[in-house]
Amino acid sequence: MADEKLQIVRHSCAHVMAEAIKHLFPGTKIAIGPAIDNGFYYDFDFGTTKISDTDFPAIEKEMRKILAGNHDFVRKEVSKEEALKLFADEPYKVELINDLPDGETITTYEQDGYLDLCRGPHVANTKEINGQAFKLDKIAGAYWRGDSNNTQLTRIYALCFAKPNDLKDYLNMLAEAEKRDHRKLGIEMDLFHLDPENPGQTYWHPNGWTIYTTMQDYMRKMVRRDGYQEVNTPAIMPRTLWERSGHWGHYQKNMFITESEKRLFAIKPMNCPGALEIFKSRQRSYKDLPLRLAEFGHDTRNEPSGTLHGVMRVRGFVQDDAHILCTEEQVCSEVAKFCKLLKTVYHDFGFDDLVVKFSTMPEDHVGDLATWERAEKALADACHEAGLEFEIQPGEGAFYGPKLEFKLYDCLGREWQCGTIQADFQLPSAERLDATYIGADNQKHHPVMLHRAILGSFERFLGILIENFAGAFPTWLAFEQVAVVPVSSEFDDYARQVNDALVAHDIRSNAYLDDDNMKNKIKNISMEHRTPYILVVGEKEKADGTVCVRYRFSSKKPQETMKLDDFIKYVEDKVNTHFIGI
Incomplete structure (x- = not known):
């Protein structure tokens, strides 16, 4: 409940910022202003007016002046026609109103004469927002509704907390995080560099590559001991395979496409189809299962350049990937076995505090409800067997199956989602890649495919380690011991x-x-x-x-x-x- 209340405070403070902006920059058009982690943002169309972070002190001063007035937030339900009249001078609000389905309740909130279109809820009065517990943070560009064909708006981010000391602690954490920034330390310690002409691709220097290969050798040893066999699949595979797997239809925009001899190929963005091709290369028996295939596969994804971030978000990366082909009855024991391995690995890297998120069937899914229920029960039973508690994320599963996500915390208390395991009844099916084995009944059956990773991408995990240890790696990982x-x-x-x-x-x-x-x-x-x-x-x-x-x-x-x-x-x-x- 405390978090919900704080989110309400943050969203209410966003309205106060919008009011202050309208006071200081008349003619500004307002768009949307949601609460987010650690604060809020609001998108504005300033027209020809230019603003920068040098304007922040004046905006903050105006916001505190508004807060000091102890103004009530007044909620009102209005008709669609009335809303269009009220916001006739606000084109972005008009577009939102016009997009609402007929009959939907439309609400406005007003404080100190400032009116905004909003579902709410809000605090009762501005006095519930602590004037010393917020701070404007940064400015960024943002396309209206996330569409690059629309107007680019100015997004102002702000930090907002319940108490001034909470804001102070967060600012101290940000300052410490800046010192630990893996991009900064990567240069200082001669670990790697990134070339702007080749975005999202890492050039590993000897120091960084030593740590990288140490991590990889460690993972190779751990999975070998846990019963995995290592494989390697081609970097480029034909369109026909990606069509059968479903990636061509669902993931093509993130794939690099190439052509040879009038045939289309894709540089692989993931390794799962290749693992199934290995499984299908010979007739399998139920006695061969579970078959655990590990691959340190180099994947390439066409991520938008604006989303790239050091080595933590790249286009070319290697995963500690593996695919377990098993019977439905083996799912629970295999997931439990994986959870135990994951806890051991995270411990060796210095992470003992974990949160497990259980993502269930999304609205847009393939497969029947009974199959989903069996898969979800198997994952839940496996968590209990491994002694792991989990939080439910309703409707957040992959379209082909439920999944577990493992989040760890670094020394600054930041959360990182790294490990995952997904139960897939779809890719091996007859409708997709048609992988089969001969069961004890001498009939053909389709295996279940468990997709799993512990570190995720080596690039991203090493970035996390650099920041967690501030470059002072434990002896076993240090490039120079x-x-x-x-x-x-x-x-x-x-x-x-x-x-x-x-x-x-x-x-x-x-x-x-x-x-x-x-x-x-x-x-x-x-x-x-x-x-x-x-x-x-x-x-x-x-x-x-x-x-x-x-x-x-x-x-x-x-x-x-x-x-x-x-x-x-x-x-x-x-x-x-x-x-x-x-």
Whole structure:
């Protein structure tokens, strides 16, 4: 209920902002102003008037003046004809009114002489909105009704909370998030770069690729242990396959199309049809099931350039994808098995707080109700078996089946949707790709296909990790685990000897033997690489066969001297146990 009340406060504050805009910029036309996460926005047509964030202080001042008047929000029901008269000078409101079905209740809300078309609800009085708990945030362009053929409006975003301290905490979180921005750290740490001439495609540098392949090797090991077989399918597949799978009709706008020898092909946006082609390549028996096929498939999707965001929203990416072909009776146990694997993987990456969302049958779906009910029950039973509670998202399932979505929380409390598993009775059916197996009754049956991913795309998950750890990765993930620094060039040979011993044990180590002084080396290593361990070696260490270990953020853990062999065992233990720390 608290969240619902806050959303009402936010939407009411949007009306106050619209009133302030009308006071300060006469002639401005208003469009829509909904509440959103952490605040609200309102879309305006300012005509030829130009505004920017330099106008925010004046708008905020006017809003606080309105709030101080303690004005009631007055609701009124009006006819369609009356509404058209009331908003005759507001073309966007007129369009909305004309689009309403005949007989639908139309309501207006008025405060302080400002009238708006709105379903509501709103707070009773402006005094319920705290004048110190909102802040205008940013300006963006937005096409009316999201259609690029329509007028481009000016969208003003605002933050809004119940209490000033809530706003302060959120602004502090934003400031911290800005420091951790993966795009900024990606450059500073030489992890990757993005080329504006090739939008949505990542150029991974050695440092970033080391982390990337470490993640991939880890996932390869985990799925192999969990009974998966790894496969690989073509990057380009024919139109005919995509037509049979249904993607050509439902997903074509997101596919890159190419032609060869008068035939159309598509660069694959997803891996599922390829997995079924492997399943169909030979006759299968019920004894072969469940068949778990994992693929680190490179997918390409034609995402609008305006939606791209660093490595978190790209056009080219690799998923830790897998497809499980099983009988209907095996769905519950396979989903439960997957949930247990997912919890283990997330724990190893430092995420233990999960929220599970259960998306049920949407209005636009294929398949009969009885099949959907069986699939939904199997997913629910699997969650209970895995000890996972879930929240229902009614009508949010895929058109072919229900799904579970797994959301994790980073160190700033931000929610990220990564893992998913979907129960698909449609793609293997006779109407689609017609995959079959011979059952115990010696008859042909269609398997159920479980689509699942844990990390999602490696690109996006690595972006999340960069921001979660602020670039200071745990030892097992760090692209440089150890840096060896001699106190002077006199001890370069011993530094090489130490480094060689570390590398021989598959520890990612580098010896820093350039002419810079030791202090500068340590400072640069700490800032640019955020290396977990810096080994300082000099005369005493050389004589004793030891290393002086400086821990990352050494104020939290004092440096200490260790035998080289003991240090190697120490690091190996942290790596092998996927310890989140150093």
